[in-house]
Amino acid sequence: MQLSGSQFGQISMNPAVLKVSRKQQKEETRQRLIDAAAGALASGRSFDTLSLREVAKLAGIAPTSFYRHFHDMERLGLAMIEEQGESLLELMHRVREQASGGTSLIRASVETLFDHIGDNQGISRMILQESMARESAFREAAHGLLVTLSADLAEFLVWDAKERGVPVAYPRLASNATVAILFTTGIALFNTPAEHRQAHIEATIIQLRMLMRGAEAMAPSK
Amino acid sequence: MQLSGSQFGQISMNPAVLKVSRKQQKEETRQRLIDAAAGALASGRSFDTLSLREVAKLAGIAPTSFYRHFHDMERLGLAMIEEQGESLLELMHRVREQASGGTSLIRASVETLFDHIGDNQGISRMILQESMARESAFREAAHGLLVTLSADLAEFLVWDAKERGVPVAYPRLASNATVAILFTTGIALFNTPAEHRQAHIEATIIQLRMLMRGAEAMAPSK
DNA sequence: CAGTTGTGCGTACATATGTACGCTGAATTT
DNA sequence: AAATTCAGCGTACATATGTACGCACAACTG
DSSP states (O other): OOOOSSTTTTSOOOTTTOOOOHHHHHHHHHHHHHHHHHHHHHTTOOGGGOOHHHHHHHHTSOGGGGGGTOSSHHHHHHHHHHHHHHHHHHHHHHHHHHSOSSTHHHHHHHHHHHHHHHHTHHHHHHHHHHHTSOSSHHHHHHHHHHHHHHHHHHHHHHHHHHHHTOOOSOHHHHHHHHHHHHHHHHHHGGGSOHHHHHHHHHHHHHHHHHHHHHHHHTSSOO | OOOOSSTTTTSOOOTTTOOOOHHHHHHHHHHHHHHHHHHHHHTTOOGGGOOHHHHHHHHTSOGGGGGGTOSSHHHHHHHHHHHHHHHHHHHHHHHHHHSOSSTHHHHHHHHHHHHHHHHTHHHHHHHHHHHTSSSSHHHHHHHHHHHHHHHHHHHHHHHHHHHHTOOOSOHHHHHHHHHHHHHHHHHHGGGSOHHHHHHHHHHHHHHHHHHHHHHHHTSSOO
């Protein structure tokens, strides 16, 4: 235990430069809790073996101080999912805008998403695992995020199909399957030795193209 | 706490009919532990919040007696995965044999698998969740089972393609994606109101057909 | 039939967990 | 300047967990 002069030892006291407003300070601690949990998840722990005390310790606060930020661990988890959801959705939109039309889009999406999952392994794994949990607010949130991603993709597929003049059958089912494949293999990637990863990425791309080809082949007329 | 005359109160003492051999008895208790854990999983608990003590209590034995059967909870989990793996593999083989050729095979497989997952919700969910966990003997086993199922399916796809004279590209990738879709939606099915389930099943079938159409479309010549 | 084996039991303990309670002192408001 | 707010702390406790230890007694072995 380090002894600090004050309970706020980690905060610079420079009076002019740092206006440590209360709101600011609270937000910072809150983020520290989230990061602590994410770190624990990233190093292999599962969310529901994570204890309030442990997260508090990792974040450098007293166990009871946890309650100043979240009512319980579930709320922490919900906050994490929400945060992740926003950045993920935004990220995928950006990729679609940037990618030049056509096939390179699948590749760009896969690579971007996998990078993101890699940078946020812990939370990504948690979302996927929780999305398969039993009914609960927690599952609801995780599952909801995946559904949103899927719906978003479906919308894009329809637009893109119209754009290219190639009809696509069952866009929602196609996007749904896409998300399933993406996340499943995305997570698996991190139990894979680095030298095989590129191969896995290529494999995923082929799988998605396969799916798209099928969706186009099943389209009604032509 | 019920008081039983002996510590083995639950065992009938009928001397002639029941030869309660030690091995038999032990096997029975072991199974009772597995069933207890499976039951807890099925009613929504996640495997790693399951405590040794709790499982022991559910199985009706003293906590310390647990050790007579498994060295720790992880071993219990491994045993469960192994058991499930065997019956699952056998089941899928049987479906393929029975199903008359052609498209009805996909339907038969999906329906059979979903029934099986339904009857073994707890373990199925556990396998899927653990397959996404961090490196560990446990993950290895769960992931291994999915890989086996996938490889098995790939083998069949190749055979079936030859049989029907329709070439299929990347059978291993196709089967891999199939397993991803199947389990993902299979699990999701049980957070779905009963009246929507059939629709989900039909959706899954379409997704798999979509994938197969794509795989065929991507085949080299024809 | 005597001796051994091994599944089951209860007790005991060190450790971990969630959370109630009340205090402190800086930031904010009045 | 005085009063209020509130993020943080430590203490305390009831409960849960894994597991060491040794006893009991049915089943098995000889």
